[in-house]
Amino acid sequence: MRARVRNTALALTLGGVPLLTFSPAPALASEPGTLVVERDGPARSLAFTAARDGEAVIGFTAAAPGVSWARAGAESAVLSVELDGRHVTDLVVPGADPTPRSLGLGPVRQGEHRVTLRFLGASAPAARRVILEGPAVRVPEADQVALRHAPIVVGRTGWPLGDPYQNARTDTPLIAWHESRPAAAPGHRVLEYSVVWSHEDGGTDGPALMARWGRTTDVEWVYRVEVDATGRRVDGTGVYQGPQHLTLKFRGRYEGDHPLLQTCTSNNNMCDVISPGAPLRFLPDASGTRPADRAREVVMDREPWTYRIMAQEMLREGRIERPSDPATRAVGDPRAYLFAELAKRTGAPATGWGSAPGVSLGVRLKDDPSRLYRSDHGERTWSIERDGPAATTVELPRGTTAGDIASIEAVRQPVGLGDNGAPATVTAIHRGFFLDRSYLPRPSAVRWNGSVTLTPQAPTAVLWTSPSP
Incomplete structure (x- = not known):
């Protein structure tokens, strides 16, 4: 040639x-x-x-x-x-x-x-x-x-x-x-x-x-x-x-x-x-x-x-839980996860002893809004402590689609014992997508910009809600 x-x-x-x-x-x-x-x-x-x-x-x-x-x-x-x-x-x-x-x-x-x-x-x-x-x-x-x-x-x-x-x-x-x-x-x-x-x-x-x-x-x-x-x-x-x-x-x-x-x-x-x-x-x-x-x-x-x-690679090496269950901490079917990216910053001053505040994401579904599916699965060391843009995932029941999501919220979760009281402010969700049958990203269905500050007195806040049909 x-x-x-x-x-x-x-x-x-x-x-x-x-x-x-x-x-x-x-x-x-x-x-x-x-x-x-x-x-x-x-x-x-x-x-x-x-x-x-x-x-x-x-x-x-x-x-x-x-x-x-x-x-x-x-x-x-x-x-x-x-x-x-x-x-x-x-x-x-x-x-x-x-x-x-x-x-x-x-x-x-x-x-x-x-x-x-x-x-x-x-x-x-x-x-x-x-x-x-x-x-x-x-x-x-x-x-x-x-x-x-x-x-x-x-x-x-x-x-x-x-x-x-x-x-x-x-x-x-x-x-x-x-x-x-x-x-x-x-x-x-x-x-x-x-x-x-x-x-x-x-x-x-x-x-x-x-x-x-x-x-x-x-x-x-x-x-x-x-x-x-x-x-x-x-x-x-x-x-x-x-x-x-x-x-x-x-x-x-x-x-x-x-x-x-x-x-x-x-x-x-x-x-x-x-x-x-x-x-x-x-x-x-x-x-x-x-x-x-x-x-x-x-x-x-x-x-x-x-x-x-x-x-x-996760499938071949036997690292995927079968059947996939969002109630456990094991990695489930990757297609059952919302892949999200948030932006946060930690303010000052710290007002008490304890660890810095991490932030996790929680998802509520339209057919069961009383249940909160959390990115950290309730494990404090899995919340996001670092500031700036950060990617995370939320495991949901298999078959969940973006249209099934009612809301996404931020949850304050210190990564260790105690809470030092410093404010944690979430300013964006840059994207939120699921993987398709072939494990390729679907188009992002979630985007939010704003400013929500989480404190020990107000540890949760809704960031995004599903658009009205």
Whole structure:
């Protein structure tokens, strides 16, 4: 395939609301087409021409017939991706449904290049081929600094006795993004990179994740670095999130400006020493970011397929209660949850001893308004203590739809013993949706803006009521 110029804008939406818009630069893009990479077949290649030096990104729609992240022995097909004969990243394809994916390729020079894709034996037995629709390579003019410093995440191996390909079956990295804020030095910025994994085998358990974070994926920042006004790394400023969630100085190896980090714990913390012979590596496209006033989970909202993979891993690993029952604290059918995002802040002063006030959401249904279904299931440590935008879920009876909800209210619930009396103010519900039969988000049916302050004397307040028919 010979390269040709295209310039097509792609807008990703949820419930009709634009969340992210890509405008591929006309510098380069490959011919539209289809690549099929088979288990017993040859490697497939894609040639392209870079009109300038810079960080390249490849995008396509990927599908693996016969594969399902929900079934043991059929979890994924894995492709190795090479640039000009050098291994740059891997792609885990966890399903048969066509899914848009975008990967970093690292730096390229102006001129001719070739991407080569090989089917890996680490793929599940059921995987026979991967179909890539519309593969296209670009070197965007924007986002070059963010792409240049993005971490390469080496797969978790459990070295020396573990499974070197475990991310092909569990806790696989799905997507990444970056955030930018001013540094102390004039003109400098701090870039922070985060990754969404399909789950975490260790760390916070599923019920607490659903209540406190609104998902069972694992979302972690992995690397942070200061860059100067020209986009160059300031020596000695690189840090990463190490075991026990410690912030550690990066002392590892760089490929160009890309730090090499390895997922080295069961809850997806990083190490800067790479296990010998670790075979998998991931360079997801981290050029995207998120609005400052939205929770991190918005990056999943704009990549709806991540919710399906989240649910399928829970199903395959036997972490879903059957039958689903909102009266228990176990994780039930993910399709029975309202996925909500609220915004809150804690005021001052604290007027007594005890813990800070958390906030939980409660839902009342039209056919039983006397019963309050709570996001924290009555467990105080599952209420939301952190301020700012925060995602949570409320488990409801199976089959509940947005039209069945009568009202949503905020509940003051200190996370520990006692209540220090500080006011907690809720200012928004940014979205509220259910998953459909395929575990994909339905359009958001809930949105509210206002200001409601919860105190020990007034610990509950109605935020949203169902519109009149």
